Amino acid sequence: MTTLVTGATGNTGRHVVAELIRRGERVRALTRDPAAAAGRFPAGVEVVPGTHTAPEELGAALDGVGRLHVTVTAGLAEAGPELVRRAVDAGVRRITVVWGGFVGPVEQAVADSGVEWTRLEPQEFMSNTLTWTESIRTEGVVREPYDHPSALVHEADIGAVAAVALLDGGHAGRAYNLTGPESLTPRERIAILSRAIGRDIAFVPITHEQAVDRLTATGVSRADAEYVIGWYAAAGADSRTVVDTVERVTGRPARTFAQWAAEHAERFRAPRVTAG
Incomplete structure (x- = not known):
């Protein structure tokens, strides 16, 4: 099939x-x-x-x-x-x-x-962290309006759960809340990324409106930008509560953010400057 x-x-x-x-x-x-x-x-x-x-x-x-x-x-x-x-x-x-x-x-x-x-x-993909790539590479900073915790999940774990649900019985009619094994604030994620790339990274707070404007500058509608940033402003308990769904469905523990950071470290490293 x-x-x-x-x-x-x-x-x-x-x-x-x-x-x-x-x-x-x-x-x-x-x-x-x-x-x-x-x-x-x-x-x-x-x-x-x-x-x-x-x-x-x-x-x-x-x-x-x-x-x-x-x-x-x-x-x-x-x-x-x-x-x-x-x-x-x-x-x-x-x-x-x-x-x-x-x-x-x-x-x-x-x-x-x-x-x-x-x-x-x-609740939130670890890959959302890739939006920090450019500012980390060029300035060594991350600018965010909020520092609330989130139980981010590795995209590979979403893929693994999807495959099990598609191929195996017993998952029909289920709604699976998916998280990673820990709830992390942006500052905590930054610390993990910093260790992964071997470089200090600063957290720079910005306002809610600045975050919305930054998103609309990429082509996102203002309504969608307000929804996204609003989610971070008032994220519910589900967003920060760790559950074991990945392990229950796949039979193995959910991947950590440290694993994700190690896999993607090169994307956050500053470009090397060679002598001309």
Whole structure:
């Protein structure tokens, strides 16, 4: 049986692909640019063109697919329910969905689809730390408006849980809150990163409004920017409470932020200056 993974080149999708291949499954990876993405996947992955925000164009991609993995992203709220309908009509019988932070139209469409589904509810990705890359590399600083703790989860653990839910029984109708093994403030993450790259990193507080403006400067709508920064301002208990879901589902402990930092350390190191 073939599994179609949408958002296959994204921070979580690529780990779903890798874990399914590791388990010997047939995987079809959906991406806008197959030529550019082909070298990023393990051997054996079938790379197909398309985007989950245009489900009317996915007839060929869904052909022969029995399982579907969806990551809710900006722009999917309108197209997502149609994607789910077309997938079920095409023969998909099991769906995993990584939520967008709340149960919106896509998540509800999956729950109402009539097929087996599992919703993955990570509170915050460790990969969000990559937004600090440039300021750490060039200035040795991180600028954030809040220093609240968060139980971040490694993207590879999301991929591992998704693979188990897609391939094994006993996960239908479940909503899995996913966290790492520890709750860390930005300052604590900075200290771990500092040790990983061998360089001091300073924490520089900024205002809520400055954080919103920084996000809108990247092309994010003001409403979405307010939502994201507002989440950090008033994050609920779920965001900082460590749970053992990853270990219960996969049989092994969740990865630590120190592991993530070691894996990505080179991306945070200042570029070397060579003598001319």
